[in-house]
């Protein structure tokens with residue numbers, strides 16, 4: 182038995198954890214860029230003459246939501262999943278990293294170029310943005326395509342290496358490292374920009390450099406991926422082994438057929454996860470984009486410290502996501518973890534909406550609770566997908582989930598930007614975020630019921646004894 186277990190590369194603990202850390206680093210640099218401008222709203226809305234970019238809260242909302250625009254309206258994420266299942270991990274990963282770098286380059290040009298007073302206008306839909314916001318949004322939208330496709334690729338990579346091992350722990354650690362990127366951006370971007378004379382471009386340039394290093398590390402991963410495939414091929418010759426590693430063997434790119442997608446679309450558990458993902462993440466990522474200014478406006482936190490409080494959310498998840506992931510691996514109860522996380526999300530946003538205790542220390546406590554919620558749901562949600570969907574369709578399944586999630590990531594910030602313009606007290610926007618939490622609770626309950634009926638095993642441990 183032991184002899185057989187050593188036969189493919191992913192059975193080596195060292196090899197699979199090395200692979201994980203390499204791709205997790207790439208994702209971390211992507212997450213840094215995703216949120217590098219989130220704490221900078223206070224600089225962006227200063228007039229051009231005062232060193233800002235003269236964006237309104239509406240302009241900023243559009244920019245924040247532009248991340249998901251191409252993914253949603255050009256169905257890029259959907260195609261990304263199919264490309265992943267058809268063309269494989271190495272091709273798709275490199276393509277995604279390339280898109281991220283191009284996108285950030287354009288975004289950097291958007292926030293540093295001299296556009297004077299020029300505006301980008303679509304008069305037939307009554308739409309107008311400062312040119313800097315339009316160019317930065319275009320870059321962010323291209324980056325968003327790359328980052329999301331890279332995300333589904335990394336999820337598939339982890340499933341490929343960790344199925345039958347510490348799958349949820351590995352996914353938890355990847356997400357935790359990604360959050361380190363978010364936390365670094367939330368904490369560091371504003372002080373870094375200020376250190377460079379309040380220049381918004383400085384932290385973006387830093388992100389660009391990190392991203393290029395992340396791209397290089399993905400290229401290193403492709404060497405490991407090739408070696409894993411080779412070891413699987415070699416092991417395939419042995420019938421007995423083939424049977425044992427059925428799941429991994431299924432993952433040959435030739436096995437993907439479009440007609441199989443109906444298996445995904447007709448799966449009720451899959452739809453519950455999609456909806457839960459849309460609702461839960463709409464209550465977290467878009468909230469992060471506005472949280473720094475909320476701290477200044479409603480909790481009297483100084484501009485320099487304001488980004489640090491929301492950064493507690495991703496920082497909290499650093500330890501907790503792997504911890505809850507490991508709990509799921511060993512004890513199970515994945516659907517229950519998602520329910521508890523959703524309930525906490527609703528409670529936190531309710532507290533923000535009703536403005537009780539407007540002190541910085543109280544905001545810190547609430548952010549920590551949100552950090553726990555933000556650990557519970559992802560640590561259980563992402564490793565639950567392979568329990569519902571077979572390996573050969575996993576790329577497409579993650580892509581569809583991310584696609585639906587991106588509808589929220591694109592539209593919610595745009596909507597909230599407008600809402601905050603009309604109601605700067607944040608009561609309306611926080612009530613909307615609370616509504617997402619309540620709806621997520623309802624879907625989590627539904628998921629528990631569907632799991633009971635269909636026996637997906639979401640409440641079962643992942644590690645087979």
Ligand SMILES: N[C@@H](Cc1c[nH]cn1)C(=O)NCC(=O)O
Nearest residue numbers: 212215328329332356559583586
């Ligand atoms: N689809 C991503 C969203 C994202 C945010 N920043 C970069 N990508 C996602 O949901 N990833 C999983 C997670 O829990 O962060």
